[in-house]
Amino acid sequence: MGQFMLRRTMYAVVTLFILSLTIFTVVRLTGDPVTLLAEPGARAVDLDRIRAEWGLDRSLPMQYLAFAQNIFTGELGKSFNYQMPVSTLYFQRLPNSLELALAATLISFVIGIPAGIISAVRVNSAWDNVGKTVALLGLSVPGFWLGLVMILIFSVWLHWLPTSGQGGWQHLIMPSLALGWYFAASLLRLTRSSMLEVLRSEYVKLARLKGLPGYVVLAVHAFKNALIPVLTLAGVNLVVMINAAVIIEVIFAWPGIGRLLYEGIFQRDFPLVQGVVMQAGIMIVVINLIVDILYAYIDPRIRLTK
């Protein structure tokens, strides 16, 4: 077990190293940020001065080292535009993104899990087909389209909900629905397949043979075991929603991390983009690491395989 944990942790570190190299390289391929930082028509001397000020005149390996150092100190570098540490900006926006992501997760749970269970218990029934249709729509209707149509209907025509921005619960309804539906669809499908697998297992058959009532078998024996992969997916989904709900946050002018990232990309704010992506990457890699270790703890067979 110790060896397994060590190996997995090493994999995670290597993955984060490759991620940092990738994002470092990719942001630098988008162009020169100095031209956007200076006023148009600035003299070459001034451009060089700005470049030196932000350390962009140094060699690439030196710039990477500075970036790596900033990751370790937790500051994640200083944003060109905001002139503030990226970590400060990130944690300023985090509560907003968390609010939206939790609401969307709630919606995806409320739609996805019950519908997934009903679909699994009544395979090929009308309910199953309704569930499949909802799932397919969720996966194929683009979030931005859904968002725009909802704005048109509920804000412009009916005047029920505000078009955008953050505020009371009314502001939260449309963005979280637009974001949550897609994830509801994937949760529904996973719940359904996971439940189907569990329902075929021996211990569920045994529980039925013992004469337990159907709902007890479903709720206590089947659902609890089917829930493990579902919760894993929900955890990863939550991280993705917090960090990368770019389109939805832009459409609904939601002041979250996705929009911060979006602004950073267009203003070539290297430290901002690098920092946010690394923060998201670390969260995803660490969650996966914990899940891997937990699985290995529960199921010893996993420890033996590479």
Added chain:
Amino acid sequence: MISTIEETRVPAITVGSPEFTSVPGRWTGLARQLPALPLAILVPFVLIALFADWIAPYDPTEPIPGATIFEPPFWMEGGSTHALLGTDFQSRDLLSRLIFGARVSLIVGVMGTLVAGSIGTALGILAGYLGGWVDQVIMRLTDAWLALPALVFAIFLATMLGPSMWNIVIILGAVYWTRYARVIRGEVLSLREREFVKLAEIAGGSRTRVIFRHILPNVLNSTMVLAKPDDRRGDHRRSLAELSRGRRAAARAGLGLDVG
């Protein structure tokens, strides 16, 4: 043993022989297996994309002579039937632009899936079959790229390469190959231990031969499944539909391909 197999073998049927043509319901059976509803939706799109030049009433890139900008569709006040869906900010016909857009979307969706599937399948096979440090390098790269927010990555690559149709295909391939690589590697790991692969190796088949003749045909099925709009194991496999969604999202962000 062998003789019984020989005896029970069904006589070979060749095309053109009486047996072939007399098999009842051969074609009707095939027709019944075709997915009617998906075809009914997809075929019109493909036809519109193929024959866009004949169907579209106007040139999608040129303003309609005499038309004004932002004309509403014909059923709304101020709209007219010469531009059924109205005009855009350069007084170009929206219907024609939609029709030509179908062509771009289909090419990008199909080619993007093909490129992503090819890269992912190739790397997955290499990682699974060769193992060792090749496997380690490819899988750590896959993990790292999976942790990148896909859309953000796509926006980056688009600002870098500039908006053009083939660049978008390259971008989609570069972003979405990872899930193919992961699943295919897993399949290859178990295929590698199967007897027919072992026997092929013992018979002196080179690595290339084993990969192309024995491994590849057996994983293609999984590649196809991954390319479907499906999310069975919930690991956010990007499907063809989602690929064009990514494209539309990029287009919204002002980086997309402008038709014309």
